[in-house]
Amino acid sequence: MNDSMISLVTGANKGIGRQIAGQLAALGHTVVVAARNADAGERAAAAVRAEGGDAVAVVLDVTDPASVAAAADEVKRRFGRLDALINNAGIVATPGVSFAAQQPGSADVNEIRSVFETNFFGVISVTAAFLPLLRLSAAARIVNVSSVAGSLAAVSDPANADPIAAGYAPSKTALTSLTLQYAKGLAPEGILVNAVCPGFVATELNGFRGTRTPEQGARAAVRMATIPANGPTGTFSDEDGPLPW
Secondary structure (H helix, E strand, O other), X not given: OOOOOEEEEXXXXXXXXXXXXXXXXXXXXXXXXXXXXXXXHXXXXXXXXXXXXXXXXXXXXXXXXXXXXXXXXXXXXXXXXXXEEEEOOOOOOOOOOOHXXXXXXXXXHHHHHHHHHHHHHHHHHHHHHHHHHHOOOOOXXXXXXXXXXXXXXXXXXOOOOOOOOOOHHHHHHHHHHHHHHHHHHHHHHOOEEEEEOOOOEOOHHHOOOOOEOHHHHHHHHHHHHXXXXXXXXXXXXXXXXXXXX
């Protein structure tokens, strides 16, 4: 049985997820690098190990129930439990589909469904599969990587210049709300569940237009994945503190 904290990060082969994995490994966690592509996941895990961390890769496509179940079985076989689940995998739009497909007046419902499949339903699927392993931890944590783009307070501000997106923004609103439901439902078991916003990070998702680095964007998730047993639950925050719902 591994005595270090076991943490799984979805979408951990690149961007913010890769940095979350590296930062947790630097803190002594054994990190499970979950990625849709086996080769990409293995490369990321090897890079974490080259930095001195402990990491293994597992294939996990959050939109594929069979893949999710197989990943959970693999983690159970190798480690017997899970201490922290970081639901990081997310998309802004389906690859190759124009953002115009998310404009409210002409939205493509199939594109909206696709975004929700990853950003919302994928989190439900992954969390359900790994809850039995989290329940075997002495200090289980779930962190959902959301976005201020889904903050109703932020979106309703006339000064907000974020792009209009009938898929991405509502998917993050729903994810943050879902976080509260899990936090309330799992509180009796001592499982702490929080949502975080990484900020506008330069990643492939936004064509590397962001103003923050992936390393900076990872910090809020890492903090919430390592809070003590008496730490907060049911919160939405970024690196600097609480965010408006």
